[in-house]
Amino acid sequence: MQRTSRMLTPQEALDIILAHVQRLPSEEVGLMDAAGRVLAEPLYAPEDHPPFPAATMDGYAVIHDDTSPWREVIGEQFAGHVTDVTVTPGTAVRITTGAPLPAGADAVVPVEDVELVDDHIVIRREEVRPGENVRPVGADVHRGELIVPAGTVLGPAEIGLAASLGIASVPVSRRPRVSVLSTGDELVDPGQPLGPGQIRDSNRFMLVAALQQAGAEVVWAGRGPDDVERLTELLRERIAESDVVISSGGVSVGERDLISAALRTLGTVHIERLFMKPGKPFHFVTVGRTLLFGLPGNPVSALVGFEIFVMAALRAMTGQQPVIPEPVTVVLAHPIEPGDRIEYQRAIVWCDETGTLFARNTGPQSSARLLSAVGANAYLIVPPRAEPYRPGERLRAILRRPVHGQAR
Amino acid sequence: MQRTSRMLTPQEALDIILAHVQRLPSEEVGLMDAAGRVLAEPLYAPEDHPPFPAATMDGYAVIHDDTSPWREVIGEQFAGHVTDVTVTPGTAVRITTGAPLPAGADAVVPVEDVELVDDHIVIRREEVRPGENVRPVGADVHRGELIVPAGTVLGPAEIGLAASLGIASVPVSRRPRVSVLSTGDELVDPGQPLGPGQIRDSNRFMLVAALQQAGAEVVWAGRGPDDVERLTELLRERIAESDVVISSGGVSVGERDLISAALRTLGTVHIERLFMKPGKPFHFVTVGRTLLFGLPGNPVSALVGFEIFVMAALRAMTGQQPVIPEPVTVVLAHPIEPGDRIEYQRAIVWCDETGTLFARNTGPQSSARLLSAVGANAYLIVPPRAEPYRPGERLRAILRRPVHGQAR
Numbered sequence: 001m002q003r004t005s006r007m008l009t010p011q012e013a014l015d016i017i018l019a020h021v022q023r024l025p026s027e028e029v030g031l032m033d034a035a036g037r038v039l040a041e042p043l044y045a046p047e048d049h050p051p052f053p054a055a056t057m058d059g060y061a062v063i064h065d066d067t068s069p070w071r072e073v074i075g076e077q078f079a080g081h082v083t084d085v086t087v088t089p090g091t092a093v094r095i096t097t098g099a100p101l102p103a104g105a106d107a108v109v110p111v112e113d114v115e116l117v118d119d120h121i122v123i124r125r126e127e128v129r130p131g132e133n134v135r136p137v138g139a140d141v142h143r144g145e146l147i148v149p150a151g152t153v154l155g156p157a158e159i160g161l162a163a164s165l166g167i168a169s170v171p172v173s174r175r176p177r178v179s180v181l182s183t184g185d186e187l188v189d190p191g192q193p194l195g196p197g198q199i200r201d202s203n204r205f206m207l208v209a210a211l212q213q214a215g216a217e218v219v220w221a222g223r224g225p226d227d228v229e230r231l232t233e234l235l236r237e238r239i240a241e242s243d244v245v246i247s248s249g250g251v252s253v254g255e256r257d258l259i260s261a262a263l264r265t266l267g268t269v270h271i272e273r274l275f276m277k278p279g280k281p282f283h284f285v286t287v288g289r290t291l292l293f294g295l296p297g298n299p300v301s302a303l304v305g306f307e308i309f310v311m312a313a314l315r316a317m318t319g320q321q322p323v324i325p326e327p328v329t330v331v332l333a334h335p336i337e338p339g340d341r342i343e344y345q346r347a348i349v350w351c352d353e354t355g356t357l358f359a360r361n362t363g364p365q366s367s368a369r370l371l372s373a374v375g376a377n378a379y380l381i382v383p384p385r386a387e388p389y390r391p392g393e394r395l396r397a398i399l400r401r402p403v404h405g406q407a408r
Numbered sequence: 409m410q411r412t413s414r415m416l417t418p419q420e421a422l423d424i425i426l427a428h429v430q431r432l433p434s435e436e437v438g439l440m441d442a443a444g445r446v447l448a449e450p451l452y453a454p455e456d457h458p459p460f461p462a463a464t465m466d467g468y469a470v471i472h473d474d475t476s477p478w479r480e481v482i483g484e485q486f487a488g489h490v491t492d493v494t495v496t497p498g499t500a501v502r503i504t505t506g507a508p509l510p511a512g513a514d515a516v517v518p519v520e521d522v523e524l525v526d527d528h529i530v531i532r533r534e535e536v537r538p539g540e541n542v543r544p545v546g547a548d549v550h551r552g553e554l555i556v557p558a559g560t561v562l563g564p565a566e567i568g569l570a571a572s573l574g575i576a577s578v579p580v581s582r583r584p585r586v587s588v589l590s591t592g593d594e595l596v597d598p599g600q601p602l603g604p605g606q607i608r609d610s611n612r613f614m615l616v617a618a619l620q621q622a623g624a625e626v627v628w629a630g631r632g633p634d635d636v637e638r639l640t641e642l643l644r645e646r647i648a649e650s651d652v653v654i655s656s657g658g659v660s661v662g663e664r665d666l667i668s669a670a671l672r673t674l675g676t677v678h679i680e681r682l683f684m685k686p687g688k689p690f691h692f693v694t695v696g697r698t699l700l701f702g703l704p705g706n707p708v709s710a711l712v713g714f715e716i717f718v719m720a721a722l723r724a725m726t727g728q729q730p731v732i733p734e735p736v737t738v739v740l741a742h743p744i745e746p747g748d749r750i751e752y753q754r755a756i757v758w759c760d761e762t763g764t765l766f767a768r769n770t771g772p773q774s775s776a777r778l779l780s781a782v783g784a785n786a787y788l789i790v791p792p793r794a795e796p797y798r799p800g801e802r803l804r805a806i807l808r809r810p811v812h813g814q815a816r
Contacts, residue, residue, distance in 0.1 A: 190572075329762060
């Protein structure tokens with residue numbers, strides 16, 4: 001097999017991949033099923049919030065410029081219990097936080113500014129301002145206002161806001177349907193005994209976990225057969241049922257290149273190799289609307305390939321914004337040895353007491369050592385250069401988990 | 409109802425809550441179901457990785473100090489295809505990346521340093537180092553080594569690593585069983601018409617989404633009845649089936665305090681009010697091992713109460729580390745007006761090109777305005793003080809979503 005194609009930079013590869021992504025159709029889901037889904041269309045407020053002028057304090061609803069020395073309490077207004085009462089000069093209505101302002105009233109005087117004598121109140125201050133302690137109609141949200149932009153991953157705040165405006169279901173992008181297959185004659189499932197020269201199939205489990213966390217629907221996960229014709233047949237079935245097919249293994253020069261051969265037969269090969277480490281062998285192929293990613297067999301390479309490239313495709317498919325989150329800048333806490341390709345070192349990024357992000361890598365960065373990704377919350381992007389990067393120099397990093405402060 | 413208790417700071421409240429948390433039992437789950445679960449016991453490597461000395465390059469397996477001028481190629485070794493061949497002086501075996509080193513050999517010479525003539529190779533360099541291009545047994549992970557600490561939320565790297573070491577299932581903490589109820593006579597479900605003085609029930613949907621994203625099992629979600637006896641009865645049932653019961657509404661002074669009354673009857677009240685905004689009215693009650701959280705009815709107050717206090721309890725129950733992630737330090741991008749209690753302002757935190765975290769709030773911070781939490785990736789902690797915080801001053805922030813860099 002010939003490998004004459006130029007090695008692409010990660011950015012060039014992302015551009016090629018995103019140029020081939022097509023948006024998935026949208027579907028309507030109820031709010032109880034909307035968490036973690038990507039909003040397909042912008043949400044606008046169908047009604048005002050609050051829907052009525054509401055008290056923001058416990059107190060008495062009054063007319064602000066009523067000059068009466070004392071006022072008769074003619075009723076009570078609780079949240080959810082509206083009474084048919086109108087405040088006129090010389091009267092007031094007891095009201096609790098959140099309850100609708102009764103007709104006629106234009107202000108709420110807090111309990112603590114009032115003296116209650118029998119069924120009358122005396123206001124113990126000079127002036128009551130119009131609208132005081134009243135949330136007017138639409139104070140929080142105006143009818144027609146954009147409340148959640150398309151591309152937002154829906155969380156509790158967005159879902160609560162939709163509910164508060166009477167929206168019972170929302171349009172979200174369909175979850176991407178993904179098939180995962182691992183290849184390699186040497187693979188044995190965990191739980192089975194290892195024969196001579198055999199290793200565990202770890203990528204299938206790793207990629208399924210990554211897809212679950214990314215909100216994709218794993219429609220199939222299995223081992224690829226050991227024969228190019230049967231493998232091609234399996235892939236054909238998977239392509240028909242999937243938006244994305246991910247394989248691992250079979251793309252290195254030294255490996256039996258069943259996957260490369262099968263992919264070549266099936267579709268258009270756009271990418272074969274990347275100018276990055278780990279993850280140099282990397283296939284990106286399209287067959288109609290289906291995207292195929294041939295990840296390397298080395299688990300760290302497969303993980304990085306998934307998190308940088310497949311994730312970008314999944315985000316673009318569902319319309320998630322931003323498609324490619326902007327990397328952060330970090331200060332190196334120790335020297336970093338560059339390689340001859342762009343390295344994505346597994347790293348820990350934290351925030352110091354001045355608000356500056358610092359990074360250290362997770363030790364030996366062998367692309368077979370998955371332990372280097374355990375506990376890592378970032379990929380440190382290390383461009384090639386002659387001399388080592390010194391502590392205090394700045395590099396960019398892609399955050400894969402939250403950043404914390406330093407314990408005090 | 410009397411409110412004589414002192415208002416607690418958020419830190420005091422967290423200390424009280426965590427002192428009442430009991431760890432949930434653990435259960436064994438297969439790797440395909442382990443994503444997002446909390447590891448209950450540390451994982452140690454049951455075997456070495458790699459399990460055999462493996463080639464890291466495509467090339468020829470040789471004896472490093474063999475002085476033969478050329479060597480006969482006596483076999484091939486591919487990953488997963490082990491041949492019964494022994495390298496002796498004057499011989500070599502063709503080998504591919506990841507394949508086991510054949511008996512007798514102690515180094516791999518890469519293809520590009522070798523000239524192949526018929527069935528013999530000539531090494532085109534002076535010296536071959538022992539162990540060159542060979543990953544020895546246990547190079548990545550030693551048998552018995554700690555590979556994933558207890559309390560880790562399992563992601564793709566941890567699951568892949570477990571699989572690579574033959575671990576088929578892992579002990580994880582049982583998911584917390586949680587019941588959610590909203591209370592308030594004024595509440596109407598989204599999708600139903602609003603009557604006079606009525607508002608939507610948004611907290612139930614918001615809290616269910618938050619629980620789903622936190623990995624809890626929502627065993628029940630509904631509306632509380634409007635009568636203290638029936639409410640107490642419902643709560644009793646929910647307590648029996650739940651590790652955590654969360655209510656919203658009915659804890660403010662002005663509201664009909666059904667929840668307060670019911671909680672008081674059922675268990676021990678530890679917290680009633682907090683010195684914070686939003687979220688001052690906040691009940692924490694225990695009944696046996698079950699934790700009850702009485703959140704305010706205002707949606708922003710309920711969300712903040714959930715994310716700061718309930719989340720800490722859920723993390724502690726499952727043994728997740730850290731129980732309370734350390735806040736980050738941020739630089740203010742604009743003036744911030746403090747209040748008379750500790751404020752948790754909804755904010756956007758980003759990283760500038762020097763690696764410094766900056767923050768701005770999301771506009772009006774009314775605790776009824778859930779829009780202030782949409783798109784917010786942080787809570788900015790604003791302690792009370794007389795004068796406003798100036799741009800450039802530093803405060804602490806709790807990150808609730810990832811931080812991004814600035815687009816260039």
